Amino acid sequence: MTTNPAADAACLVIEGLHGLYGDSHVLQGVSLKVDRGEVVTIIGRNGAGKTTTLRAVMGLLDKRSGSINVWGREVIAEAPERIAKLGVAYVPEERGIYATLDVTENLLLPPRVGPGGMSLDEIFRLFPNLRERRRSQGTRLSGGEQQMLAIARVLRTGARLFLLDEPTEGLAPVIVQQIRGAIEMMKQEGHTILLVEQNFRFAQRLADRHYVMERGRIVDMIARADVASQAARIQAYLGI
């Protein structure tokens, strides 16, 4: 694909990121790197700062400092809409489905930020449930359908870096499978994904690498090949 992988292999580089949420100093010097086409997870216990890290990348954190580099561009001081325009898509933990918009309107809301997004037809083929419910008010959907909608919504835009926050939280196994299918498809198409996930079994099958987060810092990195041999360490991190 690229002629000079060394020059533009890095898709997202975070260095020394500090972030405040209200008065609490949630991010205390986060550093991590995601290469183009990788699926990387951030794992860790509740309150470690995983969601806040994604929000910081998206520009949604009022007080942030350090460095966030997206495709070679420093975005630490950029507004969210500018960051999105670089081809970054965000699927928030709470899913962010608009109650005042129906399913189709929710899908059509995000403007295109790059070439190669999926068409509405392709999206409905991937998530047939959404086609059936396309006239329903967004928040009338089941939790699983809302999650499908949240992911489908950013597949249309042509974004290349996806920030997914706990896409399987509270969902039935059959829905989790569908979500996994969608993420695998995104990976095959060469998209880059930074995934926050509590469900390690889910994350393990998708991710190339795992960053472990504790109290606002990245404390460890485990490659896919080492997951089996490091099982005890991972369990300790997650407090299982």
Added chain:
Amino acid sequence: MLSLQALSGQLLVGLINGSFYALLSLGFAVIFGLLGIINVAQGTFYMLGAFGSWMLLNYTGIGYWPALILSPLIAAIVGMAIEKTLIARVYKLDHIYGLLLTYGIMMFIQGMFVYWFATAGRPYPVPIDLRGGFDLDFLFLPKYRAWVVLASLVFCFATWFAIEKTSLGRTLRAATENPQLTRAFGINVPALLTFGFGAGVALAGFAGVLAAPIYSVSPLMGGELVITVFAVVVVGGMGSILGAIVTGLTLGVVEGLTKLFYPPGANMVIFVIMFIVLLIKPAGLFGRER
């Protein structure tokens, strides 16, 4: 005795007043729904619309029809400049700060116009194309008043349609519901808010131009109206587009009919209704509980 003439006459007066209530409370609803700002200065932009057309006519010779577009546009530009420089600073604060700020803006602009033009009303001629009227036997319907009701209905419907059925409206609704996430999709919400404020102001300016030939043009014309409009908005439900339109027209007619059946009550009937609605349904007839 109650005559058909008197009844239809008051119905017409009510419809005319209701048309202005609807347009003004619609602009108010657009601004409150989108920005969370209780724009007390809405009456001032109505006055600016009327004065704009008066000045265009008397200083530049530009007549009613061009003024119907130009004057709301000028009001909108003034409004957007005010939003960018002043109002955008209070979004994160309690509603009361927006109310106080727009109240200050109202006093400032109104004061300037009183200083320049004094408070006496200035006449604005009815456009030649709309002079005369239709004799309907039971009622003489002046063409201009029919035009006001028609134009108001068309604009109200167009605004409702734009917000509920178009992609711009879809984006506006999303920005209203979850501004942060909407920005994260690459939509410039701050610019959208400025535009929304301008659109709400333009509606008031448009009502002002429509009003110029009916009521005389005076710096105080908006200040009196905005109190009633505020009551209409509360009855309809803060921020509800449909509520603003329906309540505006209905309360105008109710007020007109009260003038017929119980004249002393006409000035307060809208406020009595507001009082009752607040007791029974505090979010307003069309409002959603928050």
